[in-house]
Amino acid sequence: MIDLDPALRPWVDGAPAAWDVREAVRVAEDIAAVRSVGVDWEPGDEEWVHVVDERILAQISKFFPLALVLGDDLAEVFRSRHAEVTTVVITAADAEELRASPDLLQRTVLSAGWSDEFNPEQFSALDLFLESV
Structure with a gap:
């Protein structure tokens, strides 16, 4: 299981001012x-x-500045070209290998909350995408 808490914790009070949709x-x-x-x-x-x-x-x-990235080789490209982006390596977008504390999810990437089907203790990058739409 990949714990997203360390990646989310720095942004509880907001993202760096230089990060926005254009930068993403x-x-x-x-x-x-x-x-x-x-x-x-x-x-x-x-x-x-x-x-x-x-x-x-x-x-x-x-x-x-957070990227969920398929594989170590692509993660290395992110890290070498965009060190400002926290890079988390995943095995597949639909692999339910992620977890995060509900409080951190609520205060960062899922500020609008989530559906009853979403489990903060086991979800995929795709689940995170779908819950945030």
Whole structure:
């Protein structure tokens, strides 16, 4: 199980002033260009920007410098090109391998709360994306 608490805790009082949706999209576009893949994001509704090929390779928050990244090799690209982004390695976007304290989720990435189906003790990056839409 991957504990997101250490990644979320720094942003309980808000994200760095330099981080916003434009920065999240810029990082996603840069990573996508390096890997010759695409970016998937719908302005307005979606709180996460995806770097994609036929699957989600990375999920970047538009509110916090946080990326959930498929595999160590792509994580290394993030870390070398965008050290300001906290990078959490996942095995798949739909792998229920993440957990986080409800208080930290509420105060950061899921400020509007979540559905009864969402379990803070075991969820996937895709679950996090769906709950934030």
